[in-house]
Amino acid sequence: xxxxxxxxxxxxxxxxxxxxxxxxxxxxxxxxxxxxxxxxxxxxxxxxxxxxxxxxxxxxxxxxxxxxxxxxxxxxxxxxxxxxxxxxxxxxxxxxxxxxxxxxxxxxxxxxxxxxxxxxxxxxxxxxxxxxxxxxxxxxxxxxxxxxxxxxxxxxxxxxxxxxxxxxxxxxxxxxxxxxxxxxxxxxxxxxxxxxxxxxxxxxxxxxxxxxxxxxxxxxxxxxxxxxxxxxxxxxxxxxxxxxxxxxxxxxxxxxxxxxxxxxxxxxxxxxxxxxxxxxxxxxxxxxxxxxxxxxxxxxxxxxxxxxxxxxxxxxxxxxxxxxxxxxxxxxxxxxxxxxxxxxxxxxxxxxxxxxxxxxxxxxxxxxxxxxxxxxxxxxxxxxxxxxx
Amino acid sequence: xxxxxxxxxxxxxxxxxxxxxxxxxxxxxxxxxxxxxxxxxxxxxxxxxxxxxxxxxxxxxxxxxxxxxxxxxxxxxxxxxxxxxxxxxxxxxxxxxxxxxxxxxxxxxxxxxxxxxxxxxxxxxxxxxxxxxxxxxxxxxxxxxxxxxxxxxxxxxxxxxxxxxxxxxxxxxxxxxxxxxxxxxxxxxxxxxxxxxxxxxxxxxxxxxxxxxxxxxxxxxxxxxxxxxxxxxxxxxxxxxxxxxxxxxxxxx
Numbered sequence: 001x002x003x004x005x006x007x008x009x010x011x012x013x014x015x016x017x018x019x020x021x022x023x024x025x026x027x028x029x030x031x032x033x034x035x036x037x038x039x040x041x042x043x044x045x046x047x048x049x050x051x052x053x054x055x056x057x058x059x060x061x062x063x064x065x066x067x068x069x070x071x072x073x074x075x076x077x078x079x080x081x082x083x084x085x086x087x088x089x090x091x092x093x094x095x096x097x098x099x100x101x102x103x104x105x106x107x108x109x110x111x112x113x114x115x116x117x118x119x120x121x122x123x124x125x126x127x128x129x130x131x132x133x134x135x136x137x138x139x140x141x142x143x144x145x146x147x148x149x150x151x152x153x154x155x156x157x158x159x160x161x162x163x164x165x166x167x168x169x170x171x172x173x174x175x176x177x178x179x180x181x182x183x184x185x186x187x188x189x190x191x192x193x194x195x196x197x198x199x200x201x202x203x204x205x206x207x208x209x210x211x212x213x214x215x216x217x218x219x220x221x222x223x224x225x226x227x228x229x230x231x232x233x234x235x236x237x238x239x240x241x242x243x244x245x246x247x248x249x250x251x252x253x254x255x256x257x258x259x260x261x262x263x264x265x266x267x268x269x270x271x272x273x274x275x276x277x278x279x280x281x282x283x284x285x286x287x288x289x290x291x292x293x294x295x296x297x298x299x300x301x302x303x304x305x306x307x308x309x310x311x312x313x314x315x316x317x318x319x320x321x322x323x324x325x326x327x328x329x330x331x332x333x334x335x336x337x338x339x340x341x342x343x344x345x346x347x348x349x350x351x352x353x354x355x356x357x358x359x360x361x362x363x364x365x366x367x368x369x370x371x372x373x374x375x376x377x378x379x380x381x382x383x384x385x386x387x388x389x
Numbered sequence: 390x391x392x393x394x395x396x397x398x399x400x401x402x403x404x405x406x407x408x409x410x411x412x413x414x415x416x417x418x419x420x421x422x423x424x425x426x427x428x429x430x431x432x433x434x435x436x437x438x439x440x441x442x443x444x445x446x447x448x449x450x451x452x453x454x455x456x457x458x459x460x461x462x463x464x465x466x467x468x469x470x471x472x473x474x475x476x477x478x479x480x481x482x483x484x485x486x487x488x489x490x491x492x493x494x495x496x497x498x499x500x501x502x503x504x505x506x507x508x509x510x511x512x513x514x515x516x517x518x519x520x521x522x523x524x525x526x527x528x529x530x531x532x533x534x535x536x537x538x539x540x541x542x543x544x545x546x547x548x549x550x551x552x553x554x555x556x557x558x559x560x561x562x563x564x565x566x567x568x569x570x571x572x573x574x575x576x577x578x579x580x581x582x583x584x585x586x587x588x589x590x591x592x593x594x595x596x597x598x599x600x601x602x603x604x605x606x607x608x609x610x611x612x613x614x615x616x617x618x619x620x621x622x623x624x625x626x627x628x629x630x631x632x633x634x635x636x637x638x639x640x641x642x
Contacts, residue, residue, distance in 0.1 A: 243514035246496055250489045257487045260448060261560060262475035262506045271508045 025237055028320045029230055035062070036226035040219040056218050063222035063290045065330050070229050070283035072310045072322035074276040077236050079308070080317035081245060082272050083252035085170075088177030089280050090304035091184050092152035094294065096281025098188075099151055101201035101294040102135060103144035104212075108205050121203070122196045132194045141208055148285040149278045156277030157270065164266040164273070169255070178301050185299035200295025207289050218290070225286045229323070232279050236319050239275070248272060309348060313355050315362025324363055400462055401426050401564050401594040402447065407456030408618075409442055416442040417453065418618035424564065429590035431605045431626075432598045434615030435638065440598045441484070443615070444566050448481050449474040460564070476506060480562035484569045484598075486549035490542030494533055494552060497541050498524045501556035524559065530585065531555035546573040554585070564594045571604040583607040 039062060042054040071093050078084040110117040114124040118131055137143040159180060163173055191197035210217040239245055250258040251265050259265050288294045297303075306329075314325020329348070336344040359365055402424040409417040417439045424430055434440055445451035446458060449471045458466040466474055475481075488497050502520055504510070516524075528534040531551040536544065541552060550570060557565050567586070571579045583604060586595055590610075599605050605612060605626060612629045614621040622632045629635055 239512070242512055243499070244508065244511040246489075246492055246500055247511050249491055250500055253489050253491055254487050256450070256471070257483070257489070258500075259471040260475050260481045261501050261556070262472050264470075264472045264506065267508050268511075 022237070024318070024320055025233075028233065028323070032226055032230050032233075036223050040223060043215070043219060056215050059222050060218050060290050061334065063218070063225050064287060065327050066222070066225040066229050067283045067287035067290065068307075068310070068330055069323040069326040070225070070232055070286065071280050071307055072314065072326035073229070073232055073236060073319060074279035074283065075307050076311050076316055076319055076322035077239070077279070078272055078276045079311060080319075080322070081240055081252065082248040082269060083255075084269060084273060085174045085308070086177045086273075086276075087174045087301065087304050087308065088179075088181035089276070089307055090301075091177075091181035091299055092156060092277040092280035093284035093287070093303075094181075094184070094188075094296075094298035095152045095155065096148045096284030097288040097294040097298060098195060098201065098284075099138075099144055099147040099281070100285035100288045101204075102138040102147075102195075103141060104204035104207060104289060105201050106135070106139040107207070108203065111205055112203070120196070120201070122191075122199065123194075126191060134194070145285075148281050152277040152281030152284075153274050156274045160270045160273040164269045167266075178304065181299050181304050182301050185296050185301075188296035188299060196295070198296060200293055200297075201288075202293040202295075204289065204292055212289055212292070221286070221290050225290070228282060228286060232282070233319060233323075236279075239272070240319070244268070244271075306348075309352050311362075313351060313359075313362050315359075315364025318364050321362055321364035324367075328363065399426060400424065401428070401460065402596075403457065403459040403462065404443075404447075405457045407443075407446060407453045407458060409446060409451060409453045415618050417446065420456070420615075420619050422613065422620065424594050424596060427591045427594055429587060429595045429608060429610040430597070431608050431610050431612045432596060432615060433600070433602075433605060433612060434621075437617075438615040439618040440615055441568065442618075444481060444568060444598070447474075447566060448479060472506070475560070475562075478561075478563035480557040480560045480565050482553050482557055482565070482567045482570060484572065486546065486553050486573075488541040488544075488549050488552050488556070490540065492541060493538050494541050494544070495524065495537040497552060497556055498527055498559045501559040503559065503561040523561075527555045527558050530558060547575060547578050550574060550582075551578070554582070558589070562593065565589070565596070567595065567597045569599055570597065571599060571601045579604055580607065 039054055039059060042052055043056060043059050046053040071089065074092075075086065075089050078086060105120045108120065112121040112124075114121055116124050119128060123131070138147070159177075163176065168176065187193055188195050188200075189198050195201065204212055206212055207217065207221075210220070212218075240248070247258065247263055247268055250261075250263070251268060255265055284294075284298070310325040310329045311322045312325070313329055314323065315321030329351070332347070332351075333344060336347060355362055400423050402422065404420055404422040407417055407420040408415065420439070420443065422443075432440060432443075442451060446453050447466060449466060449469050452467055460466050460474075460477060460479065464477060466479075469477070489500065492500070499516060499520075502523060504514075504520070525534075528537065531554060533544075533548060533552060533555065536548070541549065544552060550573065554567070554570065557567070570582055570586075574582065579601070586597060586608060589595060597605075597608065597610075611624065612626045613623045614629055614632075614635050616638050621638065622629050622635050624632075
């Protein structure tokens, strides 16, 4: 670490050389890149009856996992590095998802059930005669793309500004983030809010002119999500490898020490919280066209808690751990909710308890060999003492 | 010999008539304290005498109910946050050694190093040659050079104390507030520490809160005795130790 320094005093001094030297980053980006290239090729080129063929269903499922992984990355950035335990990050994900959903609704045009050229079906159903003001502009992709980042970011800014300035930390902060997402869920359930009530937004047709049911579009969405995840990973890596990242760790481990060193802790927290919310919003926007629906259920508190479980199981404070956790838990969820639906929640809870008690660094700790080494050492001690300990 | 001083004289720290109560308990009661530029001052007092609350007030963690607290005759410290006060040049070392355990010893000093503290400064920060030289200087003083790449959490207790003092030095404050630095240190380390504090006084002002009388004696400085939130006596250690009221409340002999 002492070698860091004046060698690269350009704009991004910490980014390039250390990033490529970092083994976990090379490994992570390599795996992600391979997945993003191989999977679509196997889907598009291998004949359907070949054992190598990857179904479009799998592509979409993986794309969904990738957007969850992006969300997990956002949570790890604030929780793993700065100690901000947000139990409401699903809200930012859902807001980004709604912004994308609104764009997709506007793209339906007159192809809806009621054939109204302007109003989405649910508005016609509610006998509304004109488009609410906040739906204007969403027919433009650039506008929607802006909102995907701006709306979650602005909410995080206002919320974080109030919370961090008043020095709300720990469980109190967790509880109000939970309340935030719950309040939004109740609001979005109401038909009068103008977001489709409990049915949410669905029946999407196309994105930027590409048919969402089309195989090629599905593959493109998958590859785009992988690409965005890679970019977000590099961004987070850059943030956490900079001195800014070390200040975050200082805030996590000794908040008042950091203040007495002269750092405005609330500014650092606010910056990272807004960045995290924006990434969560992008994750939501990538999720929605792949699953084909966004509804208020995405705001439900349990969703936000599940994100925490992904990150904890993967191992927090490493970025790639969060991605591994998101993949493992969601794969488990897909498998078990189909095979043993009644067991899933018990399994998820059990996994969380086991991780907390025995794997404080999550699966990443297992991979890094820490736990294995510990168990080995314990066995060696047992043997040495003749099994009496 | 209680201090009475006017603001015309040059001071680093000026506290006058400061009072702070918590739920009716006066932790600080009409406290007057003046620290002159370059002075080394030891503060002693039994538990609950208000030493920590006094430090909290100076560093902006606690607001006094009454009284004036001025830094360099001009800055009203009761109107600023911890971070602002730290950036003005008041450094604080906690009683329990507080370093960032999951960062390396080097990183701890780098974080503490005097410099701009805004978010964007940290995002695009690259350690300058002079910054690196300053860190090496601090390593020479605290003697942890060979451990620079170790995680701070892996240091022994006494080493953490030294690292935290090193962080204060890197921060280069005008006034250092040091809470019980000798706790958990060996005799040799304590002697080194006393020599270090004496050597930095002069250029900086240093206020040391300490229980260890041998350590206070080795500082050879003016001693202020706090009792029930106000100053009971002030002067050289020998005089203070012979003060009847001090013997009564503190030395208990």
